[in-house]
Amino acid sequence: MPIARLTDAERGDALKSLPGWSLRADGLAIVRELKFADFGEAFGFMTRVAIQAEKVDHHPEWFNVYNKVRITLTTHDAEGLSLRDVALAKFIDGVV
Amino acid sequence: MPIARLTDAERGDALKSLPGWSLRADGLAIVRELKFADFGEAFGFMTRVAIQAEKVDHHPEWFNVYNKVRITLTTHDAEGLSLRDVALAKFIDGVV
Numbered sequence: 042m043p044i045a046r047l048t049d050a051e052r053g054d055a056l057k058s059l060p061g062w063s064l065r066a067d068g069l070a071i072v073r074e075l076k077f078a079d080f081g082e083a084f085g086f087m088t089r090v091a092i093q094a095e096k097v098d099h100h101p102e103w104f105n106v107y108n109k110v111r112i113t114l115t116t117h118d119a120e121g122l123s124l125r126d127v128a129l130a131k132f133i134d135g136v137v
Numbered sequence: 138m139p140i141a142r143l144t145d146a147e148r149g150d151a152l153k154s155l156p157g158w159s160l161r162a163d164g165l166a167i168v169r170e171l172k173f174a175d176f177g178e179a180f181g182f183m184t185r186v187a188i189q190a191e192k193v194d195h196h197p198e199w200f201n202v203y204n205k206v207r208i209t210l211t212t213h214d215a216e217g218l219s220l221r222d223v224a225l226a227k228f229i230d231g232v233v
Contacts, residue, residue, distance in 0.1 A: 080196050084187045091180045100176050102202040 046119040047127075055127045062114075062130055070102075070115035071126060075137055077108045086110065086136060093132050099125040142215040143223075151223045158210075158226055166198075166211035167222060171233055173204045182206065182232060189228050195221040 062071040077083040083105060094100045102113040114130055116123035158167040173179040179201060190196045198209040210226055212219035
């Protein structure tokens with residue numbers, strides 16, 4: 042069964058529940074930028090998210106330089122945002 | 138003591154010794170793109186590099202999506218490439 046893409050209304054509701062995230066310009070992904078004390082903390086965070094990503098089989102796109110991590114969530118199978126992105130974003134919000 | 142930036146000649150020699158790497162357009166960084174079997178392998182690789190990066194206090198800029206990792210090495214204190222980048226690149230080449 043294909044993964045359902047959120048409707049515009051669902052996407053709006055999801056964004057309201059994720060204040061740390063912003064919609065990418067094309068509307069197909071959400072983005073959050075995080076800053077940690079140092080590289081060790083940043084990579085520790087990434088490791089925790091990586092384990093969760095494997096568990097739920099939904100993976101982030103992310104960029105890291107030293108204490109900064111920029112995360113992009115999208116669902117390729119849905120060609121946009123799905124509930125999987127919302128769930129992973131909420132997990133991430135619970136970790137930081 | 139500031140970290141010395143490689144001279145053009147040194148940079149040329151370094152690149153010859155790092156065939157998997159390419160010079161970024163501005164000449165201030167080297168880049169390598171890697172592809173692994175899956176996310177677990179990609180993140181396992183990143184974890185090994187992260188531990189080394191902490192050990193030598195020199196950190197990569199990197200982007201990951203699923204099984205792909207794009208690594209950029211540069212030395213901010215040298216405003217370009219230094220021997221630290223060469224050493225970390227060689228470590229990475231030894232891991233993959």
